Amino acid sequence: MLQLSNVSFRYMKKPILQDVSFSIPVGQIIGLVGENGSGKSTLLKVLAGLLRPTSGEVLLNGTSVTRRSADEIAYLPDIDLFFDFYTGEQLFQHYASQFEDFSYDKACIVAEFLQVDKNVKLRQLSKGNRGRMKMAATLGREVPFYLMDEPFSGLDPIVREQLIKGLIQFTDIEHQTILLSTHELYEVEPILDQIILLQNGSIIAQEEVEMIRDVSNKEAVQWMKAFYKKG
Amino acid sequence: MTIDFSRDKPIYSQLVDRICGDILKGKLVLGDRLPSVREYAVETGVNVNTVQRVYKELEAMNITETKRGQGTFITTDDGRIALLREDMKNQLADHFLTSIEALGFSKDEMLVVLQNKS
Numbered sequence: 175m176l177q178l179s180n181v182s183f184r185y186m187k188k189p190i191l192q193d194v195s196f197s198i199p200v201g202q203i204i205g206l207v208g209e210n211g212s213g214k215s216t217l218l219k220v221l222a223g224l225l226r227p228t229s230g231e232v233l234l235n236g237t238s239v240t241r242r243s244a245d246e247i248a249y250l251p252d253i254d255l256f257f258d259f260y261t262g263e264q265l266f267q268h269y270a271s272q273f274e275d276f277s278y279d280k281a282c283i284v285a286e287f288l289q290v291d292k293n294v295k296l297r298q299l300s301k302g303n304r305g306r307m308k309m310a311a312t313l314g315r316e317v318p319f320y321l322m323d324e325p326f327s328g329l330d331p332i333v334r335e336q337l338i339k340g341l342i343q344f345t346d347i348e349h350q351t352i353l354l355s356t357h358e359l360y361e362v363e364p365i366l367d368q369i370i371l372l373q374n375g376s377i378i379a380q381e382e383v384e385m386i387r388d389v390s391n392k393e394a395v396q397w398m399k400a401f402y403k404k405g
Numbered sequence: 406m407t408i409d410f411s412r413d414k415p416i417y418s419q420l421v422d423r424i425c426g427d428i429l430k431g432k433l434v435l436g437d438r439l440p441s442v443r444e445y446a447v448e449t450g451v452n453v454n455t456v457q458r459v460y461k462e463l464e465a466m467n468i469t470e471t472k473r474g475q476g477t478f479i480t481t482d483d484g485r486i487a488l489l490r491e492d493m494k495n496q497l498a499d500h501f502l503t504s505i506e507a508l509g510f511s512k513d514e515m516l517v518v519l520q521n522k523s
Contacts, residue, residue, distance in 0.1 A: 201454070202454070203452055335450065338450055339447050339450060342443070342446045342447050342450070342451075342452070342453060343443070343447050347452070347453045347454060363416075364408075364410060364416055364449075364450055364451045364452065364455070365450065365451060365452045366452065367452060367454055383416075384415045384416065384417060384455070384458075387413065387414060387415040387416065388415045391413040391414075392412070392413065393410075393412040393413070396412070
């Protein structure tokens, strides 16, 4: 279980996250949504141990998260150019050298499923193909937690659909958890168990997707918009 | 193929309806094996937990049965499917009645229209 308690994060005195508390159980896909600048990326980095909170605590199975926690957490960054001088194959080899849990074979299978050529340099790939390659490298790791920062942003609907299917195909939801930030809530909703809504660095709502539909007869996008009208 | 889900109903119940519909249409036949939970999740683009719920629901409705180690199968009980047929017809009729009532049409008026439709 990944747990945040009263986490705040400031950057140059500017509060980015304010008193955020929640826990992520194993066995779910959770969507992190909110406007640009609401703190989604920062929250993911804090959870991954890449940023240290100004106050509060991040616990992974009861112990404090640090950069060392990377052996249980796979983090997919939102930057587009990432190891762009490598070919896909070299990227996988690099991952294999960094992470004991990385399976080169699995990464290749995912790359094949996503139909991207691992012999081409990342910089020579289209943006969609780089997104696919990043996903293949991330899913090549076998960890309890995947944290993905905007894995679908800027990609066309066909690539998005493929990545979504890849996520379902290559994770084991009984033992793994995915927390992903996204603006494509409409398309991503069917794979989410729950949604966390961030606004100005605070969690303003957290709800199960099927509950939203069952109780309020609304889809997630409408549900989310209702909070902004109120605010 | 991913499915477009309607906005106001839980996804699991839309998938239950979809599988029931496939049985009524004869796309799925008595005794057919359903895809595994993961296969169906990938096919429809839906969370594995949701598909698990769909399969549980179908089993609770006695429309499918799970055989250990072999998978989930459509029931071979044709009485159950006949019942499903009736249920679906009734549901459809209720839905229709609510809709025409909302627009102020009478049942008799609509019956004439229905009969004249080919």
